[in-house]
Amino acid sequence: MAYVYKARNALGKIIEGKISALDAADATQQLRRDGYTVLDVGDEADDAAPLLGGRVSRRDIANITTQLAVMVDTGITLSSALQGLISQEQNAKLKQLLMSLQTSVEGGSDFSSALQNHPAYFDATYVALVRASEASGTLGEMLDRVADYLRARMEARAKIRAAMTYPCVIAGLALAVTIFLLTFIMPKFTPLFSRKGVKLPQITEFMMAASHVLVEYWYAWLIVVVGSIVGLVMWKRTESGKRAWDRALLNLPMLGPLFRKIILSRSISTLGTMIGAGVSTLDSLRLCGESAGNYLYRDLWEEVRQRVTGGEQICEALANHPLVPPTLVQMIASGEQSGRLDDVLKRVSTFYDREVETSLKTATSLIEPIMIGIMGVVVGTIGLSLLLPIFSLSRRAG
16 A cells, blocks of 8 residues: 655655555554654545645644543543544544544554654654553543643643734834835935935935835845745754754843743653653653754753663753753752652643743843834834935025
């Protein structure tokens, strides 16, 4: 049977193609043997599904996880629970995904193995938690915990997105107003200033020159802007580019400390959830690094994992590291000493969630007036460059 796949090769480039295999699991194994990191595998019908039934969002995954948890807890078999979800699902893409999971489960695969065939929808943390529950026979309880974990991540993203929306709107509005004034208003005054022969202020000459370049050479500006965006995207896809970008984000004024707290909150939440679910410490640290979303923190957790493998405790591996606050190290140390590391990590994650929320409010309260001030300065400067020659003309006429 033919399967379509999306995978990342050894150079980090994402490729798509088709492969013949007995099932999705076999296709995944073949791709991994060839050195690919599998992102998604599905049959050819999956390609048409988005056009017919939309996409599968994180909220969709959280919803079906919650429903599966309820049904499994009430004694319904996993296959029957999946069939119930399939029968009521209207999203063709999501329905296709559920059907693929049901086929794998009915074929004898573990649920975690079935989930692993769809890494675009179920990340390594999700799969590891389900695998741990299969070993302990607590699938229903674990699915409920996974759903809570997913919803917490979604709420955090929503808060960050909402907090940054207004500053982005102000920045876009400032840019649009500037371009409008330079390309539409300024050219209407240029002939007037030229005919009267008035010695123009330097600021007016500068704005007229900028207006002329924008109007007469718009295609060059367009090429520069598009080229810069494409170049930035391609650069960010390289290893050095990703590391430089992640480092720059952490060192931004005002926003850098906020990004650090967001990453720590995400990492600690993942680590606490994994350890509390019975996943081994080494696997938990590996998944913690993968969920960090930042190369510097990913390297940090990988270093911690290696040092823990050598016999050190987590707090010892984190001690004196510039990316980790000393207070966090102390709290982790108390959790390891008391044998309640998962509880401590959950409380620390809750603490950082509140810190992120407070920092978001503080950052936006500072960024908004700064953006408005910048917009006022730009628009005021352009307005001043128009008014000064007019005042000169009025004095001469008088």
